[in-house]
Amino acid sequence: MRKVYVAGVFSTPFGKLGDASIKSLAIAAGIGAMADAKVSSEAVEHLYFGNFAAGMLQGQKMLAAVVASGLRLTLGPATAVEGACASGGIAFHLAALAVATGQCDIALAVGAEVMTGSTTEQVTNVLASAMDQASGEPLTGLTFAGFFSLLARRHMAVYGTTMDHFAYVAKKNRDNAQYNPRAQFFGHPVTWEKIQQSRLIAEPLRLYDCCPISDGASAAIIVSENVAKALGGTMIEVLASTQAAGPAALQEMDSLTSLSAVRHAAQAAYETAHVGPEDIDIAEVHDCFSAAEVIAMEDLGFCGPGEGGPYIASGSTLWDGERPVNLSGGLLSKGHPVGATGLAQVYEVVQQLRGTADRPARRARIGLTHNVGGTGGAVVINILART
Amino acid sequence: MRKVYVAGVFSTPFGKLGDASIKSLAIAAGIGAMADAKVSSEAVEHLYFGNFAAGMLQGQKMLAAVVASGLRLTLGPATAVEGACASGGIAFHLAALAVATGQCDIALAVGAEVMTGSTTEQVTNVLASAMDQASGEPLTGLTFAGFFSLLARRHMAVYGTTMDHFAYVAKKNRDNAQYNPRAQFFGHPVTWEKIQQSRLIAEPLRLYDCCPISDGASAAIIVSENVAKALGGTMIEVLASTQAAGPAALQEMDSLTSLSAVRHAAQAAYETAHVGPEDIDIAEVHDCFSAAEVIAMEDLGFCGPGEGGPYIASGSTLWDGERPVNLSGGLLSKGHPVGATGLAQVYEVVQQLRGTADRPARRARIGLTHNVGGTGGAVVINILART
Numbered sequence: 001m002r003k004v005y006v007a008g009v010f011s012t013p014f015g016k017l018g019d020a021s022i023k024s025l026a027i028a029a030g031i032g033a034m035a036d037a038k039v040s041s042e043a044v045e046h047l048y049f050g051n052f053a054a055g056m057l058q059g060q061k062m063l064a065a066v067v068a069s070g071l072r073l074t075l076g077p078a079t080a081v082e083g084a085c086a087s088g089g090i091a092f093h094l095a096a097l098a099v100a101t102g103q104c105d106i107a108l109a110v111g112a113e114v115m116t117g118s119t120t121e122q123v124t125n126v127l128a129s130a131m132d133q134a135s136g137e138p139l140t141g142l143t144f145a146g147f148f149s150l151l152a153r154r155h156m157a158v159y160g161t162t163m164d165h166f167a168y169v170a171k172k173n174r175d176n177a178q179y180n181p182r183a184q185f186f187g188h189p190v191t192w193e194k195i196q197q198s199r200l201i202a203e204p205l206r207l208y209d210c211c212p213i214s215d216g217a218s219a220a221i222i223v224s225e226n227v228a229k230a231l232g233g234t235m236i237e238v239l240a241s242t243q244a245a246g247p248a249a250l251q252e253m254d255s256l257t258s259l260s261a262v263r264h265a266a267q268a269a270y271e272t273a274h275v276g277p278e279d280i281d282i283a284e285v286h287d288c289f290s291a292a293e294v295i296a297m298e299d300l301g302f303c304g305p306g307e308g309g310p311y312i313a314s315g316s317t318l319w320d321g322e323r324p325v326n327l328s329g330g331l332l333s334k335g336h337p338v339g340a341t342g343l344a345q346v347y348e349v350v351q352q353l354r355g356t357a358d359r360p361a362r363r364a365r366i367g368l369t370h371n372v373g374g375t376g377g378a379v380v381i382n383i384l385a386r387t
Numbered sequence: 388m389r390k391v392y393v394a395g396v397f398s399t400p401f402g403k404l405g406d407a408s409i410k411s412l413a414i415a416a417g418i419g420a421m422a423d424a425k426v427s428s429e430a431v432e433h434l435y436f437g438n439f440a441a442g443m444l445q446g447q448k449m450l451a452a453v454v455a456s457g458l459r460l461t462l463g464p465a466t467a468v469e470g471a472c473a474s475g476g477i478a479f480h481l482a483a484l485a486v487a488t489g490q491c492d493i494a495l496a497v498g499a500e501v502m503t504g505s506t507t508e509q510v511t512n513v514l515a516s517a518m519d520q521a522s523g524e525p526l527t528g529l530t531f532a533g534f535f536s537l538l539a540r541r542h543m544a545v546y547g548t549t550m551d552h553f554a555y556v557a558k559k560n561r562d563n564a565q566y567n568p569r570a571q572f573f574g575h576p577v578t579w580e581k582i583q584q585s586r587l588i589a590e591p592l593r594l595y596d597c598c599p600i601s602d603g604a605s606a607a608i609i610v611s612e613n614v615a616k617a618l619g620g621t622m623i624e625v626l627a628s629t630q631a632a633g634p635a636a637l638q639e640m641d642s643l644t645s646l647s648a649v650r651h652a653a654q655a656a657y658e659t660a661h662v663g664p665e666d667i668d669i670a671e672v673h674d675c676f677s678a679a680e681v682i683a684m685e686d687l688g689f690c691g692p693g694e695g696g697p698y699i700a701s702g703s704t705l706w707d708g709e710r711p712v713n714l715s716g717g718l719l720s721k722g723h724p725v726g727a728t729g730l731a732q733v734y735e736v737v738q739q740l741r742g743t744a745d746r747p748a749r750r751a752r753i754g755l756t757h758n759v760g761g762t763g764g765a766v767v768i769n770i771l772a773r774t
Contacts, residue, residue, distance in 0.1 A: 023521045047632070055443045055516055062471045062517040065635040065764025069519065075651055078632035078765065079477055082467045084449045090466055094481075101488035129442055130449040132456070134410045245434070245465035248452040264462055377452025378465065 001100040004238040005228035006384065008037025008221035011347040014335030015184035016116040017215040022054050022063065025217035026112040027070040029340075033108065033219035034071075038231055041071050044221075045104035047078040048094045050087035050111035051339035053126045057118050067110060076104065084130035085288060086373030087111060088218065089243075089342025089380030095222045096241040096382075105224040111344075112217035113337035123213050127338075130374035132249040140250060145210055145289065147250060147375060149202035152291035154256040156204065158306065161294060163204045165309030167195045169290035170208040170332055172318060177329025179319075179359035180348075184214055184335030209290040214335030218343035220350070234354045239273035239366070239383040242266075246376040257306070259376035262299040269368075269381040270301075277301035280323060280383070281364045282352050284345035286372040287330040296370055297325070300381075324361050327352060342371035342380055353386040388487040391625040392615035393771065395424025395608035398734040401722030402571035403503040404602040409441050409450065412604035413499040414457040416727075420495065420606035421458075425618055428458050431608070432491035434465040435481045437474035437498035438726035440513045444505050454497060463491065471517035472675060473760030474498060475605065476630075476729025476767030482609045483628040483769075492611040498731075499604035500724035510600050514725075517761035519636040527637060532597055532676065534637060534762060536589035539678035541643040543591065545693065548681060550591045552696030554582045556677035557595040557719055559705060564716025566706075566746035567735075571601055571722030596677040601722030605730035607737070621741045626660035626753070626770040629653075633763040644693070646763035649686040656755075656768040657688075664688035667710060667770070668751045669739050671732035673759040674717040683757055684712070687768075711748045714739060729758035729767055740773040 010032025012025055026049070034041060049064040060066070061080075068078035081090045088111025095107035115123050127144055142150070155161045174190050177183035190208060198207035228235055246261030247253050254260055270276055277300060285300070287293035294308035302323060303311035311317070317325035328334045328348035331341060349367035351357040369382045397419025399412055413436070421428060436451040447453070448467075455465035468477040475498025482494035502510050514531055529537070542548045561577050564570035577595060585594035615622055633648030634640050641647055657663055664687060672687070674680035681695035689710060690698035698704070704712035715721045715735035718728060736754035738744040756769045 021521055023519070052448065053442070055440070055513075056446075056448075058520065059443075059512070059516045060520045061439065061443075061469060061513075062519075062635055062761045062764050064470065065632050065761060066519045066521070068632045069635050069639055069764070073632065075631060077480075077630035079481070079630070080469045082448060082469060083451065093464075094466070097488070097490065101484070101490070103484065103488070125446070126442075126448075129446045132410070132449075132453045133445065133447045134408055134453070243464035243466070244462060245452050245455045245460065248449055248456050252456055374449045374452060377449050377456070 002102060003225045004096050004099045005223050006220050006236045006238060006350050007223045007228055007231050008033045008039060009347040009350045010036055011182055011218040011344050012216050013182045014214045014216035014337055020215060022058055022060060022112050022114045023066055023070060026067045026110050029217035029219035030067060030071045030108055030110045033221045037221035039106055039221055041073055043106050044073050044108045045076045046098045046107040047073055048091040048109045049080045050091035050342060052082060052084055052087050052113060053338060056126045058114060083378030084373035085338050086342055086371045086378040086380050087339040089371030090378065092220055092343055092346055093241045093243045093380050096238050099222050099224050105227050107222045108219065109222065109343060110219040111340040111342060113339040114215045115213045115337060116215050135249045142250065145202040145205060148289035148291050149205045151256050151295065152204050155291060158257055161309040165294060165313055166209050166290040168313050169287060169293045170195050173287060173326045173330040173332045176319060176327050177333035180329050180334060181358065183329040183333055184212055185333040205289055211288050211331040211336040214337040216335060216337035216340045218340045218347050220343055220346050235387050236350050236353050237385050237387045239385050240269040241382045242268040243380045245378060248374055248377040250375060258295060258299055261376045261379035265379045265381040266300050269383050273383040275366060275383065279366055280368045281366050282327060282361050283325045283368040283370065284328060284348050285325055285370040287326055287332050288336060290332065300370060327361060345369035345371060346382065349384050353384060389489060390612045391483050391486045392610050393607050393623045393625060393737050394610045394615055394618050395420045395426060396734040396737045397423055398569055398605040398731050399603050400569045401601045401603035401724055407602060409445055409447060409499050409501045410453055410457060413454045413497050416604035416606035417454060417458045417495055417497045420608045424608035426493055426608055428460055430493050431460050431495045432463045433485045433494040434460055435478040435496045436467045437478035437729060439469060439471055439474050439500060440725060443513045445501060470765030471760035472725050473729055473758045473765040473767050474726040476758030477765065479607055479730055479733055480628045480630045480767050483625050486609050486611050492614050494609045495606065496609065496730060497606040498727040498729060500726040501602045502600045502724060503602050522636045532589040532592060535676035535678050536592045538643050538682065539591050542678060542681065545644055548696040552681060552700055553596050553677040555700050556674060556680045557582050560674060560713050560717040560719045563706060563714050564720035567716050567721060568745065570716040570720055571599055572720040592676055598675050598718040598723040601724040603722060603724035603727045605727045605734050607730055607733050622774045623737050623740050624772050624774045626772050627656040628769045629655040630767045632765060635761055635764040637762060645682060645686055648763045648766035652766045652768040653687050656770050660770040662753060662770065666753055667755045668753050669714060669748050670712045670755040670757065671715060671735050672712055672757040674713060674719050675723060677719065687757060714748060732756035732758060733769060736771050740771060
């Protein structure tokens with residue numbers, strides 16, 4: 001495998017973006033990433049596109065070709081991938097592999113989603129389609145809020161995790177979003193009291209423990225070492241990009257306090273990158289619900305099993321802690337346009353490693369992204385480093 | 388790139404399959420391909436899954452994880468791809484690349500679609516989502532029958548192609564399907580007169596010029612050279628697997644009598660395989676409409692531009708012709724469960740190259756598959772050989 005670098009990134013603002021179409025958002029993100037990398041559309045050889053729900057919500061499929069046409073990339077492969085909330089991460093993963101395996105020298109990964117034009121009921125139903133309909137949601141009646149509330153409840157029962165631990169995640173990420181002008185809740189801070197008093201969505205998860213419904217698009221240009229050197233600028237290397245599959249229904253899981261695909265993908269990523277959890281300076285993790293960030297800390301090895309709550313409460317993952325997590329605001333406060341999220345994580349980590357983030361971390365040489373689809377059915381972990 | 392082999396294939400029957408779910412069909416195809424290859428589920432390292440419409444028609448996304456779980460493949464990547472009617476071809480392409488680039492030694496590609504439980508209006512609307520909704524179908528009002536009728540009409544005007552040429556494709560493929568018990572119209576031969584007198588769907592295309600709505604699933608096991616040798620049996624090598632992108636709307640096309648992505652993918656495939664069109668013994672091409680097979684003959688270089696009609700009328704592509712095309716019955720008579728089609732083409736070519744087809748071609752050492760998505764927005768060409 002060849003060395004792979006991220007030469008350019010872009011993200012639209014996340015939130016309620018009115019009439020912006022998924023095509024226009026995706027093209028904006030693609031153009032932005034190409035401009036950031038100083039790469040022309042003629043030079044882009046492969047396109048990988050991540051999206052979850054445009055077929056169901058906008059009646060638009062075939063988006064890889066639509067976006068490739070819009071960006072004037074019409075010769076090489078343009079491939080659309082779907083892994084629910086990990087769709088953007090999978091697009092990045094395949095783009096990185098295409099360069100790593102010598103299929104091409106310059107690949108573009110774009111992820112996009114438009115959700116706010118639909119009703120909450122429509123979106124909830126569409127999201128439920130990320131569970132196995134033959135043995136999952138229709139049998140259990142679970143929404144994803146319900147699914148993560150079960151994991152949260154189990155974590156509380158087994159490890160003594162508290163609702164305050166979840167609230168701490170919500171507060172930290174909302175605070176971080178106040179420094180990210182692209183975040184959906186930028187300019188909307190909340191107090192600790194307001195979080196603790198907010199209504200229960202699926203006990204024990206309250207309103208601020210749940211990510212919002214969002215529109216947005218993000219993109220990255222991935223290049224070979226020679227191209228990266230020729231383009232100049234800060235070299236951001238992809239030390240590892242790994243993908244793993246897991247169960248698509250609650251009752252197939254081997255644990256309710258851990259996601260097997262995260263453990264497998266993280267272990268593979270650490271081995272590939274020749275680093276351990278202790279080497280990760282910053283991380284963007286998949287906090288679709290606050291309890292998911294607690295579990296992520298453990299599955300990623302940032303702390304031991306069951307220690308996620310106290311680990312977060314210790315302040316270790318704050319901006320000025322030893323390992324800041326979700327400096328972007330995370331899914332909870334940056335927003336979660338499903339297909340874009342995996343690439344938005346890459347956007348934030350790259351800006352942090354470059355030192356060009358809106359609020360740079362004190363130390364950020366190695367960063368990790370953690371993108372989870374469905375009930376852990378698809379997981380992508382990336383480890384990036386400034387080299 | 389390493390050498391890559393197809394070690395196993397399977398296809399369910401195509402047609403109206405009643406209450407069979409997309410999950411059950413996909414699992415059946417996957418198990419079938421593993422059994423054909425004599426490979427256990429534990430040995431399969433990657434899964435690539437092609438589907439177009441399960442989100443819109445069955446409310447089921449995240450199918451790569453659902454199928455991986457059902458097949459008990461839960462550790463490696465399971466990736467769902469979508470390129471409209473080329474979804475199955477893209478799944479095969481990525482599986483072949485995963486092995487060729489050394490990411491794994493054994494990959495499974497599965498494609499599946501369930502369509503007959505929906506109304507024709509629903510299916511027509513869903514298929515239209517494979518055109519660019521921002522500049523295509525909503526503006527032009529074109530269904531895909533309308534789109535291909537425009538290409539057919541243009542081909543007639545420019546080259547003198549006739550409706551009889553299209554009818555000849557329909558008759559040949561229907562005749563071929565009478566030897567393929569998996570075909571949707573097996574046991575349903577039609578006469579030349581019935582084809583010519585059938586009702587117009589979108590002039591100049593008549594009923595028998597249009598593929599049916601179908602359910603079905605197909606799969607292939609792709610392996611490295613060492614694994615192929617260890618498994619034994621006839622060695623079927625993937626000489627080339629190429630993918631190209633093209634326009635997703637009529638008005639973006641550079642020609643109405645040719646698909647640019649087919650020309651690009653075919654040229655790349657011939658160069659990679661070190662063969663020319665003259666070396667192709669058999670082909671399975673994407674005859675969603677009979678006119679599409681005429682155009683395919685030209686874009687693949689089997690004849691010159693504009694010569695597709697006379698070429699087919701000459702009998703060259705009949706079972707006993709010099710280069711049989713669509714011995715399976717093609718999309719027109721085998722059926723077209725969208726996400727499965729690209730892999731069903733591989734199934735037929737592999738059976739022909741092995742000499743185990745229901746009606747073997749006289750000479751079949753090198754075979755080609757041609758899988759087209761949407762308006763030519765995604766194209767996959769494979770060249771396979773018995774070695």
